[in-house]
Amino acid sequence: MIVDVDTGIDDSLALLYLLASPEAQILGIAATAGNVPAAQVAANNLAWLDVCRAPEIEVALGAAEPLAIPLRTTEDTHGPQGLGYAELPVARRACSNRTAAQMWVALAREHPGEIVGLCTGPLTNLALALRIEPELPRLLRRLVIMGGAFNHPGNTTPTNEWNVHVDPESAKEVFDAFSAAPPDRRPVVCALDITETIEMYPKHLALLAERALSHPAETVSEDDVPGTRSAASNPVVRHVSDAVRFYFEFHRAYDQGYLAHMHDPFAAAVALDPTLARTRPATVDVELTGALTRATTVADWVGMWGREPNADIVVGTDPELFFDRLIARVGDFAKDLYPPSGEPRMTHAQPASHRPTKDPR
Known part of the structure; x- marks a missing residue:
């Protein structure tokens, strides 16, 4: 896999899900500017790898700005460093000496037809990679994108979703390019229509801590003083709880309840197991000029444009099954990394062949 993230609270859970999954071999992690600037994203990725x-695993720094507009970040949603209240140790690892776009291209060329790409942030890095190597839609085995909103309100404007809003030009370039992909390699798009049904609640954090054999029992409540920190003995559980609490508080502040939408972990789970998702083919384009609708993703479900489908949009799933997997995988992973007694064991993650050489800070 190549994972392109703008880490991010829910991106963090996506990374943990993949690191906890024995079938996931992460060859590279691209840091894209979005929730926070790209350098902070890279630092967050490196720190999570250390904690885990x-x-x-190669971590490559992506473009600092979108293709055509100034960068907009969202620290109000994800916290000053993008990790909510979590305070991860400064990483001992270093960032790659090649850019995220160069990494995308090099790895795809080295492993033609084998790599699943996962993008949970703006598509800037992938668009730049496509400019270097237009054959990427045929070189990748599959692409999974978290982004867009179709038959659903936006979460940034009335019609558009955050990742596309940050860099709509890159999203259009990617969807246009993947019009050349064979039908079995069309991007799988996890849009707000489905990801806003993936609702995490305090009970899920309690079950995760229990599965990890962390102590004391993890209790997160909307009655807690804002900014309360976890006392969990397990570092993974503690950092996740502190990050997600911030997300709970954000969603409550916008009258969505004391919950968190787990957009990105769901996309990661679909990348590993497409059977989690029910999809419907469509032709997707991105509006770039509308005064009220710029950055809106538009789906032609029935062929009115006379163009072949270029995406498989997720239209259904089983949120309970997803959370069962998330809790089991990340909980067992955390327990194996930091067992209540005895020496920590090695993670399931597979090593990549390219060793990073340059620090992003």
């Missing part, structure tokens, strides 16, 4: 005692 992962083997060497």
Whole structure:
């Protein structure tokens, strides 16, 4: 896999899900500017890899700005560093000496037809990679995108979703390019229509801590003083709880309830197991000029444009099954990394062949 993230609270859970999954071999992690600036994203990725005692995985710094507009970040949603209240140790690892776009291209060329790409942030890095290597839609085995909103309100404007809003030009370039992909390699798009049904609640954090054998029992409540910190003995559980609490508080502040939408972990789960998602083919384009609708993703479900489908949009799933998997995988992973007694064991993650050489800070 190549994972392109703008880490991010829910991106963090996506990374943990993948690191906890034995079938996931992460060859590279691209840091894209979005929730926070790209350098902070890279630092967050490196810090999570340290916390998870992962083997060497290439982390490549992406573009600092979108293709055509100034960068907009969202620290109000994800916290000053993008990790909510979590305070991860400064990483000992370093960032790659090649850009995220260069990494996308090099890895896809080295492993033609084998790599699943996962994008949970703006598509800037992938668009730049496509400019270098237009054959990427045929070189990748599949692409999974978290982004867009179709038959659903936006979460940034009335019609558009955050990732596309940050860099709509890159989203259009990607969807246009993947019009050349064979039908079995069309991007799978996890849009707000489905990801806003993936609702995490305090009970899920309690179950995760219990599965990890962390102590004391993890109790997160909307009655807690804002900014309350976890006392969990397990570092993974503690950092996740502190990050997600911030997300709970954000959603409550916008009258959505004391919950958190787990957009990105769901996309990661679909990348590993497409059977989690029911999809429907469509032709997707991105509006770039509308005064009220710029950055809106538009789906032609029935062929009115006379163009072949270029995406498989997720239209259904089983949120309970997803959370069962998330809790089991990340909980067991956290327990194996930091067992209540005895020496910590190695993570399931597979090493990549390219060793990073340059620090992003």
